[in-house]
Amino acid sequence: MGRWVGPAGLLVAVAIPFVDASPYTLNVLTTAAIFVMLAAGLNIVVGYCGLLDLGYVAFMAVGAYTSGILSTAFELPLLYTIPAVLVVAVLAALVIGAPTLRLRSDYLAIVTLGFGEIIRITATNLDFTGGPTGIFGIPGIDVGGPAGFYFVCVAVVALAVLGSARLERSRLGRAWMFIxxxxxxxxxxxxxxxxxxxxxxxxxxxxxxxxxxxFAAHLSAVSPQSFVFLQSALVLMAVVLGGMGSARGVVVGAVVISVVPEVLRDLGAFRYVFFGVVLVVVMVLRPQGLWPVRRREPERVDAPVQEGVRV
Amino acid sequence: MLEFTDVHVRYGHVEALRGVSLRVERGEIVALLGNNGAGKSTTLCAASALVPLSKGTISFDGEPLPDKPWDVVRGGLVHVPEGRRVFSTLTVLENLQLGGFACQDKASVSRRIDGVFDLLPLLAKRRGQQGGTLSGGEQQLVAIGRALVAGPRVLMLDEPSMGLAPLMVAAVMDVVRRINAEGTTVLLVEQNARAALGITHRGYVLENGVVTLSGPASVLAEDPRVVEAYLGS
Incomplete structure (x- = not known):
């Protein structure tokens, strides 16, 4: 059954707009698809390699700002900015990772949290990033309206999820697991x-x-408020909720995290209370996540016991 | 083949090794004995570059050791850390495959794994079983086997007898002796001096970060200071 789950999920994702193509639904779906991609990316860092990153949204900000700035300043189509985005993303990973990855566990978490804030506050205070108001008028990817853009997102996200699942089974993925x-x-x-x-x-x-x-193409604008710590926390929540290290699990987790608040919209101001309750219940009932990986090393609670008598 | 010269290691203000000098010749089994906190494990960690030296040198085959642990492993000096550290949710076979991670040549990794199964038929029987379901002694054999897959010329074992039943201690020591007989040089850290001196050629006694005694195993086993401190009369 396992191998049909991915294609089936993809089919559902593609089919929904044919049932309901209201702007609201498409907006929710597109946001969810982008969120799935974020979760798949954070899953590589947190789930596969076990590096607790609390500032992951910084990388999303780097991508959104790079493409936004280049496309508006030079009037480029958004697709042309992708090579630059990739280069800047890799540079950002090296700049943030090179000093922080010498640290472990809690220390790494604190430093990544700091980097997430640094990126956001820097963007708020620089002129070329548009300051607190951000950047407007970013050209979208025009392929037949919002539904077309949604299909583009689904295709990209599907590739990203598939790619991350392949990475897990690679030699590098095994090294991540050992670490x-x-x-x-x-x-x-x-x-x-x-x-x-x-x-x-x-x-x-x-x-x-x-x-x-x-994200930039979807909203046609980027501003620092989109990259607050809560966003990093939500992506992390999607990874933990779905099952750390499980490529399928994090897709489910991300869909739940981004869609459930919309489903609960009728509850008005109370919806986040219910959302919180749902999350707590899930974690109590399924502490390994909604769809955990088969193998996960249990926490090492006991250091090897030194025996007293040894002559 | 492996030579420590005046090696110092400090953890903050604490000096764990205060000028250790010792050597392991090709083909030998050398025991490193001592009580808790004497610096035995630190000596091995220094050789495998898991901790930095504050003074002194370690040479391997006449060359200074590289300062990154993965380069040390590639060079053929492999460390089996204390406490076995077997991946409990991976199978025995997968644990062994990890040992070959640093080796690019898949054929020679699978040849070495077959070699481990020949040496330790018990592991061949358990190859599909998860590491965590094995007994302590079996896990120790997996840890040793995993290190062998890395293709060591010198194998450093940190307290392989720890927490094992006496029969299992004897079995593990016998395995170490056979590994040595097949041509691998061994540096064996032990608290169980009796078990260690039974299979080693020479030994060093470490106390408070310095070598206080050394000599052939048979002489050490008779030395009154060793008898009193480690063997009991």
């Missing part, structure tokens, strides 16, 4: 942990920045 489960043992067995972790960051940045391009 996630036991970094010291991986290092002792000859895994170049620093380079391998940096590559997780680079792939995460490429996914995030590409999602940023779609």
């Amino acid at each position: 996630r489960e036991d970094e010291d043992a991986a290092e002792a067995m000859g895994v170049n942990t620093y380079r391998v972790k940096l590559l997780a960051y680079v792939f995460g940045a490429i996914w995030g920045a590409s999602a940023g391009v779609l």
Whole structure:
């Protein structure tokens, strides 16, 4: 059954606009698709490699701003900005990753949180990023209106999810798993942990920045308010909710996180209360996520016990 | 083949190694004995570049050791860290495959895995079983086997007998002896001096970060200081 799930999900995603193509529905669907891409990218960093990144939205901001600035300043079609976006994303991953990846666990989380804020505040204060108001009039990707753009998003996102699933099974993906489960043992067995972790960051940045391009095209504007910490937290929530390290799981998690608040819209101001309750219930009932991977190393609670008598 | 000269290692203000000098010749099994906190594990970590030296040198085959752990492994000096560190949700076979990660040549990795299965038939029987379901002794064998797949010329074992039943200790020591007999040089860190001196050629005793005694295993086993401190009369 497993191998049909992906194509079936894709089919559903493609079919919905034929049932309901109202601007509202298309907007929700497009936002969800972009969110799935973000979750797939963060899953590489957090799920595969076990690096807790609390500022992931910084990479999305880098992608959105790069394509927005280039396309408005030089009146380029958005697609032409993609090579530059990829270069800037990789550079951003190296700049952020090179110093931070020497740290582990909590320290890494705090520093990435800081970098997320730095990117947002820098964008708020620079002139060429449009300051607090951001950048307007970004050309969309014009392929037959909002429905057409949605299909483009679905295609890109499907490739991204498939790509991340392939990465997991690659030699690099195995190295990520070794580092996630036991970094010291991986290092002792000859895994170049620093380079391998940096590559997780680079792939995460490429996914995030590409999602940023779609985001800029979707809204035709980018502003710093879109890249607040809450956004990073929501993407992380999608990854954890779906099942860390599970390419399928995070797709489900991202869809839930982006669609459930819309479904609950009738509840008005209370909807986020219910949303919170739903999340808590899910995590209590399925602590490994909605659709976990088969194998996940249980937390190492006990250090090997030293025995007293040894002569 | 592996030579420590005046090696110092500090963790912050604490000096864990205070001038360790020792050597391991090709084909030998050398024991490194000592109590908790004597610096045995730190000595191995220094050789595999997991901790930096603050002073002194370690040379391997007459060359200074590289300063990145993955380059050390590639050079043929492989460390089995304390506490086995077997991936509990991966199968035995997958654990062994990790050992070959640094090696690009798939054919020689699978040849080495076959070699490990020949040496340790028990693992061949358990190849599809998850690491976490094995007994402590079996996990130790997986950890040793995994290191062998990396193709070591010198194998460094950190307390392979830890937490094992006496029969299993003897079995693990026998495996180490056979690995050595097939041509791999071994540096064996142990608290269980009796088990270690039974299979080693020479030994060093480490106390508070310095070598206080050294000599052939048979002499060490008779030395009154070793008998008193580690063997009991």
